[in-house]
Amino acid sequence: MERLQKVIADSGVTSRRKAEELILAGKVRVNGEVISELGVKVSGNDIVEVDGAILDRDIVKKYYLLNKPRGVISSVSDEKKRPTVVDYIDTDVRIYPVGRLDYDTTGLIILTNDGKLANLLMHPTNHVPKTYIAKIEGFLNKDEIDRLRSGVRIDGRKVFVDHFKIRDKNLEKKTSLVEITIVEGRNHIVKKLFESLGHPVIRLSRIKIAFLEIDKLKSGEYRELTIKEVKKLYSLK
Ligand code: URA
Numbered sequence: 001m002e003r004l005q006k007v008i009a010d011s012g013v014t015s016r017r018k019a020e021e022l023i024l025a026g027k028v029r030v031n032g033e034v035i036s037e038l039g040v041k042v043s044g045n046d047i048v049e050v051d052g053a054i055l056d057r058d059i060v061k062k063y064y065l066l067n068k069p070r071g072v073i074s075s076v077s078d079e080k081k082r083p084t085v086v087d088y089i090d091t092d093v094r095i096y097p098v099g100r101l102d103y104d105t106t107g108l109i110i111l112t113n114d115g116k117l118a119n120l121l122m123h124p125t126n127h128v129p130k131t132y133i134a135k136i137e138g139f140l141n142k143d144e145i146d147r148l149r150s151g152v153r154i155d156g157r158k159v160f161v162d163h164f165k166i167r168d169k170n171l172e173k174k175t176s177l178v179e180i181t182i183v184e185g186r187n188h189i190v191k192k193l194f195e196s197l198g199h200p201v202i203r204l205s206r207i208k209i210a211f212l213e214i215d216k217l218k219s220g221e222y223r224e225l226t227i228k229e230v231k232k233l234y235s236l237k
């Protein structure tokens with residue numbers, strides 16, 4: 001038996017917190033009966049409906065790693081009809097991206113229909129490291145690097161930098177290429193971080209999510225994760 005909100009979140013419909021809101025709003029039924037309080041547990045045989053749709057709990061789980069090109073939106077559909085990350089994956093399964101990369105950011109993004117893993121990877125307490133290469137304006141001085149390493153406050157919360165290094169400097173164009181690993185997933189966080197130090201990001205690419213590296217994946221290419229990799233991602237919790 002598992003808590004209703006967990007079963008809903010694990011099926012990939014939404015997060016656990018939103019599932020709780022749906023329950024409290026009377027939008028969830030178990031075996032035809034509306035459940036509007038938290039704490040109810042269900043078994044694998046119970047039929048769970050969310051907003052009138054029955055949860056498919058035995059669906060085959062699929063996991064993809066895509067090297068997202070620039071000019072692609074990290075969502076399942078786009079009202080402006082721009083290409084989305086899902087368009088790149090040849091599958092009949094309804095998958096969605098785990099977290100977001102900006103429209104103009106390139107690099108690694110995981111797509112899956114496994115809500116349990118998606119929630120695990122996105123939950124801030126699990127500290128999943130992500131590595132980015134950023135081309136920034138100007139050159140960082142020692143004081144700025146120290147500030148970066150000791151945690152810059154963005155929107156009232158510190159960004160903890162796991163690892164930072166300057167890869168290259170272009171003295172003519174006055175730009176730097178830096179590598180940075182952070183363990184959080186707030187929107188636009190890398191851009192905000194360098195912006196706050198006075199070095200706006202010109203180009204950004206994510207080259208690593210936990211132990212998953214970009215390797216031979218070219219822009220727009222993807223591969224399925226192996227069972228071993230999926231297990232390893234689960235063990236990050
Ligand atoms: N940080 C950003 O600023 N943009 C991204 O796409 C990812 C992390």
